[in-house]
Amino acid sequence: MSKYYLNYLDELESEAIYVLREVWAQFQNPVILFSGGKDSIVVTHLARKAFYPAKIPFALMHVDTGHNFPETIQFRDDLINELGARLIVGSVQESINQGRVAEEKGKNATRNALQITTLLDAIEGNKIDCAIGGGRRDEEKARAKERFFSHRDDFGQWDPKNQRPELWNIFNGKHFEGEHFRAFPISNWTEMDVWNYINRENIQIPSLYFAHEREVVWRNNSWIPNSEFLKLEDNEEVVVKKIRFRTLGDITITGGIESDADTVEKIADEVSTMRQTERGNRTDDKRSETSMEDRKRQGYF
């Protein structure tokens, strides 16, 4: 007798494909928010599957802080070539040059919060009505409250207390001019699911995820990569360590962990025994207990 049920990974995949097709059907100009991180890579892979044998119908949008890992940019450009998709870049440096935002000052200054303005400008400027993201509900307590189809008002803001109820799998993407949506096809995936899926599907990811030797500095309980953007404190010292990154963001805030995992399989094994949450190495989330919620309300990813 054949089985008539899906295993958990197939069910998550099917759910994500369903969400992506709904986005395509309900919006005029949807894009995938592409950071070069594993979650947006998985979303892109799912989009490819959802519309096969047709080409991926979404443009990829990258919000570029200017503080990049060179590997991420290379990876992004290679993927765009392979997919034959359109790339839209929103540049934080340009937002700074135009006086739309000002650089943060102080020791832990980053361009993380500055991205919000650039992102919202790019959404408005390109008349985007839905931005598809790789956000997952297991990442953070504010994200645990996200809908698959998440409404943003005409200021790009999220109102977590006044979200549209989302029942069954019926999504309501109706909106007025100037408003937009964020869609999260892999809402129900955990970090472990993402790695198991990357492993199963043999999805290419940037080399930064694999253990490699790198110059790093110990700061805020993780290994911050040395780069031209990093200002060393007096007591800090650059050392070489074998590390890998669990998440990828702006080079100035993404901390690495010491690891020997140099294959996807080894990473999946390592993640399954990991005792710290994924975003524990992100200094952007450490600023306060509600830093993600606060940023999300303003329009963050």
Added chain:
Amino acid sequence: MELDNSQLLRFTTAGSVDDGKSTLIGRLLYDSKSIFEDQLEAVETTSKKKGHEGVDLALFTDGLKDEREQGITIDVAYRYFTTPKRKFIIADTPGHIQYTRNMVTGASTANAAIILVDARHGVIEQTRRHAFIASLLQIPHIIVCVNKMDLVDFSEEVFNDIVKQFEEFSSKLLVKDIRFRPISALLGDNVVNRSENMPWYEGSTLLHTLETMHISSDINKVDARFPVQTVLRPQNEEHRDYRGYAGRVASGVLRPGDEVTVLPSGFTSRIKTIDAFEGALEEAYAPMSVSVTLEDDIDISRGDMIVRSNNKPEASQDIEVMLCWLNNSPAKPRAKYSVKHTSNEQKAMIKEILYKIDINTLDRSPDGEGLEMNDICKVKLRTTKPLLFDSYRENRTTGSLILIDEDTNETVAAGMIV
């Protein structure tokens, strides 16, 4: 990982902090080792700050700023944990009557519901409300957890009494599978680990129940229903004439060669291929996302439904629906709403409110004047074109719909077709 063939189980927990809901979820996460060290440290710090002894498990489910300040759940939060047997998604919903709409939301996709009963208080109004919502949304399995057994000396009599109270009431509901578990979320008895304090109890623990419960037969495998989401036309060299209908199988099984009818047009054809990225498939069943091609060129677009020719859904413009009102502004009499049903969208009007249900007593009151937030009513809907549906009891996908207020674009009601 050995998880490869394991299934996903979605369950809802309705209740308040007073019932020990947050403690129970915290206990499930903690004892199944799904809590990370940095989360544990944060909770330990807060527990100390608040002057609690040991770790306050309830803090693991802390949500948004407002919820933390008020110590309540307002909106549905989703939580995840995995055991070697299954992956679980918890829809953690508030239990207060004021948040009925959020309970309904969490229940809409659940395979199972956990209903918490405080052993000291037995079956109360809130218990009845939660059971009613689980039955209204046709959650196939209900697990009644009689919690705080430690506060009633782990008494078998108290437990049996509550089981009896619940059964007297639940016989009026349409639930296929109800199980009872005596637990102490605070101490961990019968949650993940067997209780040493209740040797009289020979059933399984809550986690074991969730891990082994048979759920694959809950999906309708009889009525083949394939709502078309979008049409795939690659128009490239390799697939010049390809015309695939993309969708997610709602129920039943589809195979190449099946004689099918496309609704609402009524044209018939045969399934030529069922395609996925990996290649052609021999069959597709719920909830698979696939692309279907037909032998004949038929005009098909989003909102149409492909079904087996010998088993069609009902088609009518006049339908009776159990409606849960979700919005602050009450229903406008005879106003038109957008109705979304599978991938189909059209207009509908609430013609008549047949009766309202008091969700605490289950009494029907004919006084169906207004329809306000959290109200549950049976209504008559009139749609502009025939809706293709099955009853919600037979098919949770083709039997469900939402109403949208076109002035605000908000989702104002959830409907289950009777």
